[in-house]
Structures are given as C-alpha cells and as structure tokens.
Amino acid sequence: MADLPILDWRAFAALIAFGLTAGAAWLAGRASVRRPLKSFYQAVDQWRHGDLQARVEIGNTKTPLGHLSVAFNDMAGKLSLREMERENVLKMLREGEERLQIAQDVAGLGIWDWDHSTGKITWSPQMFRLTGLDRDESQDNPFKAWIGILHPDDRERMEWQVKQLPRTLEPLTSEYRIIRSDGSVRWLQMRGQSLAGKMDKPLRTVIVNLDITPSKENEVRESFLLNLSDQIRELVRPDDILMTVAEALGKHLGVTRVGYGEIDHATMMLTTLVDWRAEGMPYMAGRHPLTPFGSFVCEEMRAGRMIVIDDALSDPRVADNVDVFVALQTIGNITVSLVKEGKLRATLYLHNVTKRLWSQSEIELCRDVAERTWSAVERARSDARQRLLINELNHRVKNTLATVQSVAAHSFRIGDPNIGRAAFEARLFALSKTHDVLTRENWEGANLQDIVQEAMAPYARDNAERFRVVGEPLQLPPRIALPLAMALHELSTNAAKYGGFSTESGEVLIEWTLIRLEDGPRLVLKWTETGGPPTESPTHKGFGSRLIERGLTRELGGTVDLDYRPTGLVCTVSFPLPEAETVDYYRANEKLAGEFLPRA
Numbered sequence: 214m215a216d217l218p219i220l221d222w223r224a225f226a227a228l229i230a231f232g233l234t235a236g237a238a239w240l241a242g243r244a245s246v247r248r249p250l251k252s253f254y255q256a257v258d259q260w261r262h263g264d265l266q267a268r269v270e271i272g273n274t275k276t277p278l279g280h281l282s283v284a285f286n287d288m289a290g291k292l293s294l295r296e297m298e299r300e301n302v303l304k305m306l307r308e309g310e311e312r313l314q315i316a317q318d319v320a321g322l323g324i325w326d327w328d329h330s331t332g333k334i335t336w337s338p339q340m341f342r343l344t345g346l347d348r349d350e351s352q353d354n355p356f357k358a359w360i361g362i363l364h365p366d367d368r369e370r371m372e373w374q375v376k377q378l379p380r381t382l383e384p385l386t387s388e389y390r391i392i393r394s395d396g397s398v399r400w401l402q403m404r405g406q407s408l409a410g411k412m413d414k415p416l417r418t419v420i421v422n423l424d425i426t427p428s429k430e431n432e433v434r435e436s437f438l439l440n441l442s443d444q445i446r447e448l449v450r451p452d453d454i455l456m457t458v459a460e461a462l463g464k465h466l467g468v469t470r471v472g473y474g475e476i477d478h479a480t481m482m483l484t485t486l487v488d489w490r491a492e493g494m495p496y497m498a499g500r501h502p503l504t505p506f507g508s509f510v511c512e513e514m515r516a517g518r519m520i521v522i523d524d525a526l527s528d529p530r531v532a533d534n535v536d537v538f539v540a541l542q543t544i545g546n547i548t549v550s551l552v553k554e555g556k557l558r559a560t561l562y563l564h565n566v567t568k569r570l571w572s573q574s575e576i577e578l579c580r581d582v583a584e585r586t587w588s589a590v591e592r593a594r595s596d597a598r599q600r601l602l603i604n605e606l607n608h609r610v611k612n613t614l615a616t617v618q619s620v621a622a623h624s625f626r627i628g629d630p631n632i633g634r635a636a637f638e639a640r641l642f643a644l645s646k647t648h649d650v651l652t653r654e655n656w657e658g659a660n661l662q663d664i665v666q667e668a669m670a671p672y673a674r675d676n677a678e679r680f681r682v683v684g685e686p687l688q689l690p691p692r693i694a695l696p697l698a699m700a701l702h703e704l705s706t707n708a709a710k711y712g713g714f715s716t717e718s719g720e721v722l723i724e725w726t727l728i729r730l731e732d733g734p735r736l737v738l739k740w741t742e743t744g745g746p747p748t749e750s751p752t753h754k755g756f757g758s759r760l761i762e763r764g765l766t767r768e769l770g771g772t773v774d775l776d777y778r779p780t781g782l783v784c785t786v787s788f789p790l791p792e793a794e795t796v797d798y799y800r801a802n803e804k805l806a807g808e809f810l811p812r813a
Contacts, residue, residue, distance in 0.1 A: 742781030
C-alpha cells in the first residue's frame with residue numbers, strides 16, 4: 214500500500230495556522246505576539262521533520278492568539294492520532310502479507326494475478342521459486358517464460374487451457390510437468406478461476422499452482438511396482454524374472470543400463486546375472502572385479518548402503534577412480550547393495566551415460582525393486598529346488614521299489630528260506646540306513662564318509678582296525694548315494710562270506726579321489742581286500758555282482774572293474790559328478806571347485 218501524503222497535510226495545516234497567527238499579530242500590532250509566533254515557527258519545522266508531537270506554547274488562552282494556539286494544538290493532536298491509526302493499519306497489512314507469504318511458502322503455492330484489461334500477469338515470489346525461473350529475467354513476460362519450461366508432452370495442452378481463461382468463467386483444474394534449469398522434473402497442479410466484470414466477461418483471473426511432485430511420484434512408483442509384480446508373478450525361471458525387472462525399470466526411468474549380479478563378499482567379484490541396456494550400449498556379461506571402482510564403492514557396498522552418484526565427473530567421492538566410470542559410460546548411477554546374513558550377496562545397478570539428478574522417489578523405487586527382485590528370485594530358486602527334490606524322490610522311490618523287488622526275487626531263490634530271509638533283511642536294512650543318512654540331510658544329499666561308515670557298521674563293532682577309509686569329505690546327491698550304498702553293502706557282505714572279513718587277518722581299504730576331466734569332475738572309488746583267502750574269477754556272476762554293475766553303470770553312467778586277485782578282491786568304480794558350481798549338494802565340499810580338484 215502506498216504511503217498517504219500525510220506530510221502535505223501537515224504543511225498545509227501549519228501554513229493555515231501560521232497565516233492566522235500572522236494576521237492576528239498584524240491586527241493587534243503588539244510585541245507580545247512575537248514569542249508565540251516563534252513557537253509556531255518551531256512547531257511547523259518539527260512537523261516537517263516528522264515530529265507530530267510538536268505543539269505551540271500557549272500563553273493567555275483568552276487572547277485571540279491563545280484561541281488560535283488552542284485550535285492549532287487540537288488539530289495537531291487529531292492529526293497525530295490519525296497518523297498512529299495509519300501506522301497501525303500499515304503494520305496489520307504488512308503482517309497479513311507476511312502471513313500470506315508464509316502460508317504460500319509452507320503450502321508450496323505459486324499465484325498468478327492476470328488482469329485481462331491490461332493483459333498484465335503478475336507472479337508471486339513463490340511462483341518463481343516453484344519454477345526455478347529468475348525473477349529479474351522473467352517478470353516482464355512470465356507467461357512466455359512458463360511456456361519455455363513446460364514438459365514437451367504437456368506444453369501444447371497447457372498452453373491451450375491457460376489461453377482459454379480470458380474467454381470463460383469456467384474454473385480450470387489441471388496437472389502438468391515442468392523441467393527446471395537443473396534438469397529435475399516437477400509436477401504442478403493448476404487451479405484457475407476468473408472474476409466476472411461487465412457483461413459477465415472475465416475481468417481478472419487468479420491462478421494457484423501447487424507442487425504435487427512427492428504425491429505424484431508415489432502414485433507413479435506404486436503403479437509401476439504393482440504392474441511389475443503382475444508381470445513376474447507367473448514367471449518361474451530366475452533369469453526371466455531378472456530380465457523382466459531390468460527391462461521394465463530401465464524403460465521406466467529412461468536410463469542406459471540396468472543390471473543385476475551376485476557378488477563374492479571376500480573378493481568383490483561381480484557375476485552378471487542379467488544386463489539390460491539401451492540401444493547402442495555394449496553388452497556387459499561375465500565376471501567383473503569391483504575393486505577398480507575404489508575403496509569408497511567397495512566399503513559402501515559391503516556395508517549394505519546405497520550409492521547414488523549424480524555426476525561422477527564432479528563427485529569427490531570417486532575422483533580418484535573417475536576414469537573407470539567414464540570407460541563404462543556410467544556418469545550418473547545408482548547401486549543398491551543386498552547384504553544378507555552379514556555378507557554382500559548381490560546388487561542392482563543403474564547406469565546413465567550422462568549426469569542425472571536422481572529424485573528421492575527414484576532412489577526409493579530402486580531400493581524397493583532390488584528387494585522385491587531378490588525375494589522373487591530366491592522364491593523361484595526355492596521352488597526349483599523343491600521340484601528337483603520331488604522329481605528326485607519320485608525317481609528314487611521307483612528305483613528303490615525295483616531294487617527291493619530284485620533283491621527279494623534273488624534272495625528267496627536260495628533253497629533254505631531262513632538263509633534267503635536273512636539275506637533279504639540285510640539288504641533292506643542297508644537300504645534303510647542309507648535312507649536315514651539322506652533324511653538327516655533333508656534329502657539334499659549324503660556325505661560319502663557317512664555312507665561308508667553305515668555300510669561297514671556291522672563289521673566295525675569288534676574289528677574296527679580291520680578296515681581303513683581314505684578320502685576327503687564329499688557330499689553326494691541322492692541319485693548317487695543310494696546305488697553306491699547298495700554296492701558297498703554287497704561288497705562288505707561278500708567280504709564277510711568269502712573275502713577279507715572271513716579270516717582273522719583280513720583287511721579292507723576303501724579310498725576315493727576326485728579327478729577333473731574335460732567333461733567335468735569324476736569320482737573314483739577303490740575297494741581293496743587283503744589277508745583273506747585267495748580269490749579267482751567266478752564262472753558266473755552272482756546277484757551281488759549284477760547289483761553293483763547295474764546300479765553303478767546303468768543308473769550313474771559309470772564303470773565297474775572287479776579284479777579277483779590272489780591277494781583279494783579289488784573293485785574299482787568310477788562315475789561322473791555334477792558340476793560343483795551348479796549343484797547345492799556340494800556346498801560342503803569346496804575342494805570340488807576349479808583348481809582344487811586333482812587332475813587326471
């Protein structure tokens with residue numbers, strides 16, 4: 214509000230008072246008026262300098278000059294009161310404007326005032342802050358400046374809607390995006406209402422803009438996550454889940470690369486599981502060390518903290534390793550570390566070839582996607598293991614029943630039913646003991662040493678020193694453990710009847726080793742009897758020999774060599790093993806991996 218011309222009133226009143234006093238003095242022609250006249254001069258001078266408390270000294274109030282002095286002082290008091298009232302009004306207006314400004318700032322409101330008679334648009338200070346426009350550069354034509362920062366997808370629509378406001382009294386409500394000078398995208402909600410003038414035509418329009426970016430980003434994020442969940446719900450293969458997530462996230466955020474990989478906590482070696490990239494970007498598969506990114510990246514990832522880099526070229530945290538970021542074309546990036554049970558297990562990473570100001574909503578979205586993807590992949594892997602175990606169990610049950618049928622048929626061919634029944638029960642007992650070992654391991658496998666110990670248990674009670682076991686602990690899958698246990702039982706039974714355990718001095722040595730061939734790892738197990746009666750090759754194969762050969766050759770794809778030496782039987786079996794890196798049964802036997810395996 215403009216200041217009232219109160220000093221002009223003061224000067225005018227002083228001039229009147231001075232004129233009246235001077236006239237009275239001239240009429241009276243007395244020297245006694247000189248002193249009050251001087252007081253008038255002093256009062257007028259004080260008024261001119263803003264002192265409204267100045268008064269004329271009054272002598273005799275009954276004289277004409279005294280009457281004029283009283284009238285002058287009375288007028289001065291009223292003007293002083295008016296000035297105080299005016300100051301109070303101005304103070305209230307200033308406080309109201311301040312409260313309005315604070316309310317606009319708190320609510321994030323930017324206001325337009327559009328006078329249609331002159332075409333002039335006035336913006337509130339908050340509107341400039343919302344848009345990031347410079348007030349000095351934009352206030353002459355804020356509408357043009359506003360058009361310039363509109364998102365390309367919203368520009369034509371919003372320009373048309375706003376230009377309709379001078380033509381209609383209908384209210385306007387719309388949402389749109391702007392791109393600020395720092396590259397960030399903000400969502401604004403516009404509400405406009407025109408005031409009617411003559412002939413019900415718009416005279417003036419007030420437009421309110423509200424920043425709704427947080428709520429809009431939450432809405433978009435939740436919608437994306439919901440759609441993503443629908444896409445991966447029916448997927449059963451981990452690779453399909455990861456590729457679907459990476460592609461959806463990459464296109465949604467408009468980045469140049471999205472990858473997901475597993476990490477060795479000790480070596481910080483990343484194994485890429487999926488690598489989605491924009492057109493023209495190179496493929497990055499395989500194994501990659503993370504140490505070239507620097508200690509900051511490795512330490513943050515091991516601690517499970519997200520790494521958000523807007524511009525690697527100017528970020529002091531990676532200044533010593535910026536060449537790596539440039540070489541991989543990841544100037545702007547987000548890395549989500551997944552630490553489980555205290556160890557870094559996996560990561561989701563996003564790369565952008567240029568710098569990017571990541572919003573808080575985008576950062577939270579990446580964190581949510583990483584966790585949900587981990588859960589989905591773990592669930593898919595668990596389901597795959599369960600299906601594998603079920604299929605394995607079905608296969609084992611069928612083979613076990615076939616084995617029992619064969620054992621029964623051959624055991625009861627013996628003339629003496631008591632002997633046949635004893636042989637049948639012994640074989641069933643050996644089979645059940647192996648099942649006990651598998652059950653303890655939840656049918657995920659059995660340790661070879663446990664299998665050997667169970668097979669030799671009947672002969673170890675009193676003669677434990679008569680057999681030796683040499684070999685590294687090795688976890689075997691059920692499809693290998695069962696036929697191998699049956700073979701060891703047949704060998705131990707044959708040794709008790711005819712071989713190393715049939716005499717007081719006989720011994721048995723069981724040893725195994727692992728070799729790596731071109732087609733994968735292979736187990737070689739050797740059974741050697743010494744100190745027993747001389748052996749010679751039988752004229753026909755008994756059931757035990759056929760059981761060994763059938764179980765280890767037909768089911769395991771291995772070989773069996775029965776060497777009947779004079780010093781005792783030597784049985785050598787060899788069969789392939791699954792690759793250690795792809796079979797969970799081998800997690801207890803790290804020596805199967807790579808260079809730790811002895812070569813043939």
